[in-house]
Structure formats: C-alpha cells, structure tokens
Amino acid sequence: MPSDVSSFLIQLFSGLSRAMMLFLVASGLSLIFGVMNILNFAHASLWLLGGYITFTLYQVFSSVFGQNGFLLIPAILLGTAFMFALGWLIERVLIRRMYARELPEQLLLTFAMILIIGDLIKLVWGVQNRRIFLPIEPIEAFGGFINPYLFIVIGCGFGIAAALWFFLHRTRYGKIVRAAVHSREMVSALGIRITAIYAGVYAMGVAIAAFSAGVFLPIMPIGLGLDMDLIIQCFAVVVIGGFGSILGTFVASLIVGIVYSFSVLIWPGGALAVIFLILVTVLIFRPWGLFGTEMRY
Amino acid sequence: MPVETKPVALSDEGEKSTHLAAPHARVGLSGPVIAVLALFSLVVPLLPGEYPTIVGVEILILSLFAGSFNLIYGYMGQMSFGQGAFFGLGAYATALLCRWCQAGSTDIGYPQFFLALLLAIPVSALGALVVGFFLVRLTGIYFSILSLAFGELLFYIVFSWYGFTGGDDGIQGIYPPALLRDPHYYYYFTLAIVAAATFLIWRITRSPFGFTLRMLRDNQRRTAFVGVNIRRAMLLNFVLAGTFAGIAGALWGPFQRSVSPSLLGWMQSGTPVFMTLMGGADFFAGPLVGSLIYTSLNAYVTRFTVFWPLTIGTIILIIVLFFPGGILSIIDGRLARNRGSRGA
Numbered sequence: 337m338p339s340d341v342s343s344f345l346i347q348l349f350s351g352l353s354r355a356m357m358l359f360l361v362a363s364g365l366s367l368i369f370g371v372m373n374i375l376n377f378a379h380a381s382l383w384l385l386g387g388y389i390t391f392t393l394y395q396v397f398s399s400v401f402g403q404n405g406f407l408l409i410p411a412i413l414l415g416t417a418f419m420f421a422l423g424w425l426i427e428r429v430l431i432r433r434m435y436a437r438e439l440p441e442q443l444l445l446t447f448a449m450i451l452i453i454g455d456l457i458k459l460v461w462g463v464q465n466r467r468i469f470l471p472i473e474p475i476e477a478f479g480g481f482i483n484p485y486l487f488i489v490i491g492c493g494f495g496i497a498a499a500l501w502f503f504l505h506r507t508r509y510g511k512i513v514r515a516a517v518h519s520r521e522m523v524s525a526l527g528i529r530i531t532a533i534y535a536g537v538y539a540m541g542v543a544i545a546a547f548s549a550g551v552f553l554p555i556m557p558i559g560l561g562l563d564m565d566l567i568i569q570c571f572a573v574v575v576i577g578g579f580g581s582i583l584g585t586f587v588a589s590l591i592v593g594i595v596y597s598f599s600v601l602i603w604p605g606g607a608l609a610v611i612f613l614i615l616v617t618v619l620i621f622r623p624w625g626l627f628g629t630e631m632r633y
Numbered sequence: 634m635p636v637e638t639k640p641v642a643l644s645d646e647g648e649k650s651t652h653l654a655a656p657h658a659r660v661g662l663s664g665p666v667i668a669v670l671a672l673f674s675l676v677v678p679l680l681p682g683e684y685p686t687i688v689g690v691e692i693l694i695l696s697l698f699a700g701s702f703n704l705i706y707g708y709m710g711q712m713s714f715g716q717g718a719f720f721g722l723g724a725y726a727t728a729l730l731c732r733w734c735q736a737g738s739t740d741i742g743y744p745q746f747f748l749a750l751l752l753a754i755p756v757s758a759l760g761a762l763v764v765g766f767f768l769v770r771l772t773g774i775y776f777s778i779l780s781l782a783f784g785e786l787l788f789y790i791v792f793s794w795y796g797f798t799g800g801d802d803g804i805q806g807i808y809p810p811a812l813l814r815d816p817h818y819y820y821y822f823t824l825a826i827v828a829a830a831t832f833l834i835w836r837i838t839r840s841p842f843g844f845t846l847r848m849l850r851d852n853q854r855r856t857a858f859v860g861v862n863i864r865r866a867m868l869l870n871f872v873l874a875g876t877f878a879g880i881a882g883a884l885w886g887p888f889q890r891s892v893s894p895s896l897l898g899w900m901q902s903g904t905p906v907f908m909t910l911m912g913g914a915d916f917f918a919g920p921l922v923g924s925l926i927y928t929s930l931n932a933y934v935t936r937f938t939v940f941w942p943l944t945i946g947t948i949i950l951i952i953v954l955f956f957p958g959g960i961l962s963i964i965d966g967r968l969a970r971n972r973g974s975r976g977a
Binding site: 449458 | 706712714767770771773774775777778779781782783785786789790899903906910940942943945946947949950953954957
C-alpha cells in the first residue's frame, strides 16, 4: 500500500513510463486508423517483433564489440530502421489490397498477421522471455530507490511525442498526413499521391512501436503473449483518446498508464478491470473518445 | 414480435436487388450442403479407429460454436472477437457442476449430468446479457474492439480466480456418465444436440426476427426509421448467440475431460471467425463447412507441426486476399455461371 510520499512518487514514475510505452504503440495505431481507416490488430505483434530484433542486434553487437550498455543505442536505431522497412513492405504487399474491402475482412487480415508473427517469433527465438541487463545501479531518490533508466524511458517518450507533434504540425508531410486524417478524398483531389502517404504512415507507426520495444528492453522482459495484453490496452487508449487524435492518445496513455500503475498497488488482480471500466464509460457516454470528433464516429 | 414483422414486409418489397435478396437465393446451396453433411455425419463413427470419431465430435461442437458466431457476423453484420467468452462460460458452468456432483469420484448420474449441461444455458445467456448490454450500443470497429476487450476481461477473471475456477490449472477429471464415455455414443449424443440447436438457429434466421437482423446488417438507420428497437433486437440476438456458444462449450468439457481458461481466450474467440470465413459467412451452411475444414486440418496438421497458428494464419491470409467469400461462395459462383451460360 502507498503509505508515504516516496512510494507514491515511485509508483507515479513507473506509471509514467508505462504510459510512455502505451503512447508510443497507440499513437501509431491511432495514426494508421486515422489516415487509412485500417485497424491494425497486429500492431503490438510488430512491436514485439521489433523488440526481439533489437535484442538480437544488441547481442550481435555485444559479441563483436564487447559488453557495453551503450551498444543498445545503435541496436535500437537499427532495429527501428529495419521495422520501418518491414512496415513499408507489409503495407505495400498486404494492407494496400484491403482499402477497398469491408471492415471485417480488414480486421481478419491483421488478425491473421498476429498468428503468423507470433509463430514466427516462436520459431526463431523460442518460448523463453528475453531481456537486456544493463549495469545500472538504482539511485536513491525521494526517500526510496529508483532505477534511473526509468527517467530515460520517460524522456524518450516525451521526446518522441514532441517530435511527432512537430512532424504533424510543422512539416509539410505531416500536414498532409493530418489533412488525410480529415478527408482522404480531398487530399487526393488536391493532387497529392495519397497511396505514397499510406506506406509512409504505416511504416512510421510500426517504427515508433519498434523503437519503444527496444527502449523498454532493459526494464521489461519481452515474451510471447505480451502482444495481446498490449494491443488490448492500446485499444483502450485509442478509444478513450479518440481515433486519429495524437493529443487524445497522449492524454489517454497518461490516464491508462498511471491508473494501471496505482490499481496494481491497491488491487493487483483488478488493474485491467479498472481500465475497462474507464473504457466502457467512455464508449457509452462519448463513443468518439475524449479528443476525437463526433464526425468520425 | 409484432413490432418487428411489419418492417420485414416493407423491406421485402423494397430491396430485392441488394443483400436482402441474397439469403433466398443462397438457401439453394445451403440446403444440399447440409443434406450431404447430415448423411456424412451419421456414418462417421463407422469409420475404422477412434480418431475420426473424436475429430468428428470436435467438428460438431465447433460448428455449433461457429454457427452461433455467424448469427452476429453473417446476419447482424457485426464482428465479435469475444465469442469464446461464452463458449468458456458454458464449459465452466457444466464443468463446475459436474465436479461438484462427482464429489471427488469419477462417477456421475445421468440426471446430474444433464442438469450440468443445462446449467450452461442460463450462465452463458446471463454473461451475454451483461456483455451485450454494453456492446449493442456500438457498431463496426468499436463493437469488435469492445467484444475483444470483454472476452479478455472474462478470460482474466477465470484465469486469476483460483478459489472458484482453479485458475490457470483449469478443472480436470470431468467425466460424462458411463455410456457416454465411449466416443461413439458421445458422438451421437453431440450430433443430436448440435442438430437440434442448428435447426433452432436456422429457424431464427428464417423468422421475422432473422430478417430484422439482416436489415440491421444492411442499414441500421433505416431499420430504426421503420420502427425497430435496434438495441433490443441486437441484444436479443447477442444473447441468443452467446447461449448457443455456451451450449457448445458445455459439450466440450465432458468430452475433453477438462476445461481451461484458454477456452475463453482470444485464440478460441478467433476460431469461429476463421471457420465462418473459410466456409462463407453469407451461407447458413458456411460455419458448418468451415468447422469441418478447420478442425480436420487442425487434427491432422498438428500431427506434423506445432506451428498451427502459422499454418492457419497463412491460410486465412490467402482466403482474405484471394477468396474473400469463402469456399461456398466459390462453388456458388461456379454454379451460377454454369446456370447462366445454359439458361440465358
């Protein structure tokens, strides 16, 4: 039980770091849905795959250059780049064929991808959990011990959020993406090749997810089945925040992450149930989400 | 339901050319398919060895499960990714009462066993009522997400409630009464129940209520305008579908001699989705054919490889990309072309 300020703060930071991961995965999910109207069920599976690839890259680097925690940085960057390319490929080969289809078929395609990716991971990496041990000493803060890596994670989350905001609001390409969220027809009517936007958005969403998986490797082991847990919480986040709204996704991630972190403390079995309670309440009273627009719903 | 008969008459006159006309045309294919399947299902236990019979029981149970899902998908037009929850609820209701009646032994009387099976009906119906109350407020993508979320929530409840459900150990040693322990007898027992339930589903799809569901699929707003209480109709259908899934689940436990939380999980919820898609959601017989193919594949593929999800995922991918209507629609298309070239 949280008895004093220090454990409260520590719980808050762990909730914040959780919120950052939710945001990094859910923002891609939300963008992909906003732009292409495709609900990417396999988003968390791609996140998991990105984590495994980063893990392997880190191991390869460690065996070549010797054990050094900083090798995680090139591993994450390379893993992210790889997943960007893979995301691009998936959009070109599979997702592109689904735009004209009915919603259930789109859902099924990405659902099938969960099965395939999950089994491929099992085939390559086996069933044991993977994590990276970094030689980081917990530091004393707020009257308790806390892993300083948590702050790096939280910083990364805020950094990506800011970069994403900058990209969407201050660059030409980002503005086109936002316009596409509003109306795809109008964007293509203005002479912009919308199909080129699609692959980029999908690849970017996958890459951000993969990046977060890599960043979290030192504090959270990855394993089979985690993708299903994560995707459901991400659905909760994007529905609460409103599909297509990055700000909404950010706020909803904070809500879900922090609420989850404190619920675990008070009622371990029911943490997920509390999230669902929020989700159901939002869906019933404001189905388009806190920051979404009624029009899209 | 007097409220719901009127709009049906209206829509039947109105839109002959769209979706509504399809079920009439396609019963033509579902009829012979079911006749063939029925004949085939009677002789399965005569095949040599026990294995075909065991697979046969699974096919039957899962075809009822898939049929229940198609009430929501094919007829009401909503994609539920949480149907496994009600399958699991039914299985657990039966398993818990069976275990209580067995009281540590492996014997159970016939009345107790049938009572345990019957218990699955109110339990899964109640579960579907609670979940459906929230779900019917949504459609499309939101319906799918929330159904998946509720399914996982129920999974976690069963998974973590050690005192009552046995947690992730599940419940072992559920035995049917003496005679039904022989797979051949259990097969015919299952066949009778599944046939009766499937007949009921068929009656539902041909009733005025069934046509209301098709209207809901094709145009919700218009359905509301002609005076149908949309949410009540959707909720009723969701409860019916959940109950049929529960009956299927009830038959599953005593046959496998055990139940586990994975019966409520997302993979289990995906099973009827895949089956229906394979067979063809536009056909009443679609889920049955899908169950036959999926379960047989599963039974024989898993002998050679543990990577069943990879196999089925690839098959689904191919079906979605290249044969979106399922197997029956390919056959139907061929037949229609032949008829067209000869007739016209």
